[in-house]
Amino acid sequence: MLQLVFNFTPRKSSDLxxxxxxxxxGAKITNQYKATSSLPGRQWWGAWEMKGxxxxxxxxxxxxxxxxxxxxxxxxxxxxxxxxxxEIATNGATRGDFGIHFDANSPGSLGCIxxxxxxxxxxxxxxxxxxxxxxxxxxxxxxxx
Numbered sequence: 001m002l003q004l005v006f007n008f009t010p011r012k013s014s015d016l017x018x019x020x021x022x023x024x025x026g027a028k029i030t031n032q033y034k035a036t037s038s039l040p041g042r043q044w045w046g047a048w049e050m051k052g053x054x055x056x057x058x059x060x061x062x063x064x065x066x067x068x069x070x071x072x073x074x075x076x077x078x079x080x081x082x083x084x085x086x087e088i089a090t091n092g093a094t095r096g097d098f099g100i101h102f103d104a105n106s107p108g109s110l111g112c113i114x115x116x117x118x119x120x121x122x123x124x125x126x127x128x129x130x131x132x133x134x135x136x137x138x139x140x141x142x143x144x145x
Contacts, residue, residue, distance in 0.1 A: 001025075001026060001139075002023070002024065002025055002131060002135070002138045003024050003138055003139040003140070003141060004021060004022065004023055004024070004063055004100075004138055004139070004140045004141070005021070005022045005024055005140075005141045005143055006019060006020075006021050006035060006037070006055070006113055006140065006141070006142050006143065007019050007020045007021075007022065007143045007145070008020075008035075008036070008037065008043075008054070008142075008143070008144055008145075009144070009145050010043055010044050010045040010046075010047060010054060010144050011043070011044060011045070012043075012044045013040070013041070013043065014040055014041050015040055016036060016039070016040045016043075016107045016108050017036060017040075017043045018034050018035070018036050018116060019034075019035055019036060019037075020032050020033065020034065020035060021033045021035035021100070021113060021115065021124070023124075023127055030127065031123055031124075031127050033115050033117075033120035033121070033123060033124050034115065034116040034117055034120050035100075035113050035114060035115050035116060035120075036103070036108060036109070036113075036114055036116060037054045037055045037108075037109055037111060037112065037113050037114070038052065038053050038054045038055075038108055038109060038110070038111060039052060039107075039108035039109070039110070040107065040108060042054075042108075045144070048090060048095070048111075049090045049091050049092035049093065050090075050092045050093055051092075051093045051095065051110070051111075052110045052111060053095075053111060054111065054144075055083075055098055055111050055112065055113060055142060056088050056090055056095055056111075056142070057142040057143075057144050058088055058142070060085070061083055061084070061085075061139065061140040061141075061142065062083070062084050062137040062138065062139060062140060063081050063082070063083050063100060063137060063138050063139075063140045064081055064082045064083075064084070064136065064137050065081070065128050065131045065132035065135060065136060065137060065138060066128075066132040066136070067079035067080055067081050067125070067128070068080045068081075068082060068099075070101075074104075074105055075101075075103075075104055075105040075106075075109065075110075076099075076101045076102075076104060077102075077104040077105070078101065078102060078104065079101065079102075079125060080099045080100075080101045081099055081100040081101065081128065082098075082099045083098035083099050083100065083112075083113075083140060084137070095111055098111055098112050098113075099112050099113075100112065100113045100114070100115070100124070101114055101115070102114065102115055102118070102121040103115060103116055
């Protein structure tokens with residue numbers, strides 16, 4: 001079974017913390033990309049409860065395998081792989097409009113998973129292209145340690 005796994009260690013830091021996004025086929029890692037979520041200074045344990053914090057670690061997340069084209073959205077400025085459900089209620093805020101995209105503007109995101117290198121982003125898009133011909137979405141697991 002194909003799935004994506006976002007591995008990240010939340011902690012307090014003024015730096016942008018980086019984790020990995022792994023494309024898995026069963027227990028085998030097919031590819032791995034440097035990725036992050038949120039902004040420098042907003043990546044601590046529990047920051048998913050606030051707007052602009054980490055992507056919430058809820059079950060049932062799905063990533064569309066075909067991207068939306070969003071060239072005029074600052075920070076995305078290209079392909080956007082939508083994460084559903086669209087909205088997630090946390091204890092601190094209703095969060096939503098999540099996706100996976102290249103980190104195209106200032107470092108980090110407002111809760112999306114962003115890939116940090118052009119090489120990784122190109123590989124992710126290349127890896128998703130044949131998958132999109134077979135299935136519409138893949139499960140996403142958020143693994144905070």
